[in-house]
Amino acid sequence: MRRLTVWCLVALTALAGCGVPEQTAPEPLAVEAPEPAPATEPTVDDGAVRLWFVRGRQLEAVSRPVGPADVHATLDLLAAGLTPDEVAAGLRTALAPQTLRHTGPTPDDPVVTLAVTREFTGLVGANQQLAVAQIVWTVTEFPGVEEVRFSVDGRPLEVPTDDGLTDQPVDRDDYGSVAPR
Template identity: 40%
Template sequence: MTRRLLPVLLAAALLGGCGVPVDDEPRRVQPPPGGFPTPAGTATAEPDGRVDEPLCFVRGDGLAAATRRVDGLPGVDAHLQHLLAGPDGAERDRGLATALPGTVAVAGATLTGTVATVDVRQAGEETGRNDEILAFGQIVCTLTQRPDVDSVAFRRDGQPLEVPRADGNVSSLPLTAADYRPLLGR
């Protein structure tokens, strides 16, 4: 009987020594000094429940950020549709414009993991615009400010589409805001 009881007692002693000691009553945990960091590009809710919707427009020959207050961050496709609608009156008064209409014909966007894929149709010949770098930069810089998007890929007819980056080189790989950094804040 002692041989059977010995392993049980040994196991109980070992298990009793593991873990966190129990206090007689709850104790207050002190937060670390300083504030908690908010990851870049995240939408933060205010007490009224509204969040910032980041958008990227054109000012002069560069890209400029704008923020709109919305009830909740929309899905990727709806966010892109807000960008395609262009700057509102107050944003236009601040000198913001868009290079998108007539330059890039967007059919929609989807999110797979952290990559937003934007489907692009062939733009019409009557556009008269040649600022594709700014147009693609607007899309990439807008969508990568979302907390759920790390990069943006473009495709046409289901195939990867080569798009211009700020340095003039083209890429069919997913792009990030860093690909357009030279154009930001001009």
């Protein structure tokens, strides 16, 4: 047993001498930063988004906190409607509560395609134009989103613009008549 103890002490002493020598000056290390992963959808940095609601016949922006601040979460907030304070302030929405599903944009295509429900197609006249404008103005707040295309059951949906009906992607310029003043 004594021999084992001696061998252990000798081994520990030998190992203690096998260390990294002390440097007199720091040496910089070359470490490459990893490439950032591409975002799957655009986000807003400050954790707040602008939602567009209606006052009279014009759009008006409301800022809301959200995390993550991306198109999906923002559409959920818009579809959920107004807070009691916003209603008390005289705002309204032309959108009925519903789930709004989207695809896009991509780096090659700055269009968000929004799949709406049959209930959305039941909106008529000025309310349908205001509902479309609310969505378009809200979604195009995000960098990289230029236009919105609407679809129902996988087919393009004609939506009203200031110039009539279209099944093509629309942008803010298509809703100048309801734009904020």
